[in-house]
Amino acid sequence: MLYAATIAKDIADNISGIDEAMRWGFNWEMGPFELWDALGVKVIADRVVAEGGKLPPLVEEVLATGNGRFYQKSESGQVSYFEAGQYLQKAVNPYAFSFKQAHKQGKEIFGNAGASLMDLGDGVACLEFHSPNNSIGADIVTMVQKSLVEVEKNYLGMVIGNQGKNFCVGANLMLILLEAEEENWDEIDLMIRALQNEMMAIKYAKKPVVAAPFGMTLGGGAEICLHSHAIQASSELYMGLVELGVGLIPGGGGTKEMAVRAMEGVLPGIQVSPDYFFAKRFEAVAMAQVSNSAEKARQLGFLRNYDRYSMNPDHVILDAKARVIDLARNFRPNLPTKVKVGGPGVRATLELALHGMREGNYISEYDQHLGNKLAFAMSGGDRPAGMLVEEQYLLDLEREAFMSLVGEPKTQDRIRHMLAKGKPLRN
Structure with missing residues (x-):
């Protein structure tokens, strides 16, 4: 962090570029200047001085002429970075989409604890998962059914995607285990029937459904993708039907x-x-094989030849939205x-x-x-x-x-x- 602050002006136009390089290029969760803010610029500076170290001029400048942070965020969510005694607005990527911003802007059509149907604009909706670990439970199954009805009435089509840590890690194994231990076989049978019915509803929906998987897309998450009309994946995709690993x-x-x-x-x-x-x-x-990329997922048979992927993970949702619009032009529902x-x-x-x-x-x-x-x-x-x-x-x-x-x-x-x-x- 000290090193980055010392050489920042020599290696990049601004601190934002350094943080993005470390996140995008080296898979850091936060860049060095984001870490400064997360830990507290003054807290770190005081410790460096107390231990006899020397503060980089950039840190002294932030403490003297800034608000004690390298970044600040407005009420609208616009991020600005520190530069020469002032805060400059960070350029907005027109191809990126934020569900957090969409929720703040009142774009949620309806939802429950497991998922929300969001309005992406231009006649496209998006079913966003936000259950714990994005695992599939009754809330998500209910939202799939309800969302398809809404989309078939009022929208061109639907994206299934989110911006959690992973797209979907599969079904709720804890619930299945608890029901099995109680020998509630009828309950498990009803759960599986409901899941199968919703997958078939996706496959035979009257409007195009495009899945936008990324990260871990396992079990039921992969099954959602397999039944969608098309897939617009992130290039970093760990997709697999891994149920045999848990004895199913x-x-x-x-x-x-x-x-x-x-x-x-x-x-x-x-x-x-x-x-x-x-x-x-x-x-x-x-063999419960899991891909290590979208292209490998194609080789394993999870993606078809016409399925696509985005190299920039921030672009996946809007790329999927564009795919829905493209499919909707001459869409013909699947026939049984x-x-x-x-x-x-x-x-x-x-x-x-x-x-x-x-x-x-x-x-x-x-x-x-x-x-x-x-x-x-x-x-x-x-x-x-x-x-x-x-x-x-x-x-x-x-x-x-x-x-x-x-x-x-x-x-x-x-x-x-x-x-x-x-x-x-x-x-």
Whole structure:
């Protein structure tokens, strides 16, 4: 901090540029001059003097001619930085969006404890999550349903995004565990049905829905993206269907959607085995693979070829808004279609791969059990290869597998371990 204040005028036009370089280039949460303000400029200066140090001229100048801070913020939220005895307004990025400012400006249409529907302007709304850790609970499920109704009546379309630490870390595992420990199976079944229904409502919405994921986008957060009409992600994206790590399979339509996307790779009229296409999607889910970028998420099958990403995280929301406007021009809602299933042959291939991994001690016996459940649901159960089924059939298989696993003691042990330690248990 002292070093930055000493050389600031030699290396940058202003202190704001230094702070932005450290945040954007080195992933600091605050730049050096923001740290000065956070800790207190006078507090730090007094300590430096008390320890026999010398204050940089810039710090002395802030204390003598400024208000004792490197930055100040007006009531409207406009940020100014200290420069030569005065405070200059920081340039506003026209491509950046702030939910905090939007709330202050009364842009909230309605909301609850878990989410708010915001007016982005130009006929576009945004469903903003703000639950603890942006995890999916009853409040968010309710807001999805209510927001889609509002958007279909009065808006061109909707963005799903927020500016929390992460986009969404998945479902509320604590709630699921508590219900499982009480053996409230009907309650869990209703929760999963409601989640599946809202995902399908997003997929078949009458107006375009664009997801704007960033950071950790796991489990149910990834499922929201998979069911949206398009994705406008941040380039830094940690996306994955990680439910097998807690002894479950994706239960909010993720298993179904990965099976749908696997069969999309099999072009009509071409005699080709679907094994390869299923194996790629299956591996992403069974191994709980998480991308380290938006481009890697595309390789794992979470983003499609037409999905996009923004290099600047501050631009994601407005880039997603522009995508909604673009889609709305000639938008045609998705029509329910039947899906070809992979069949027993695909399931046998996937189970054989799991057997080989178990024999090589790459996975545990319970991992293999979970993988077999996933293979059964993804391949279409007992239906023969190529048979056309409704998406609801695949959702039912997914939910049945989820419900059969949530009561398993080893699954509950995995959930407890994840909640307590923040990392998966391999039991």
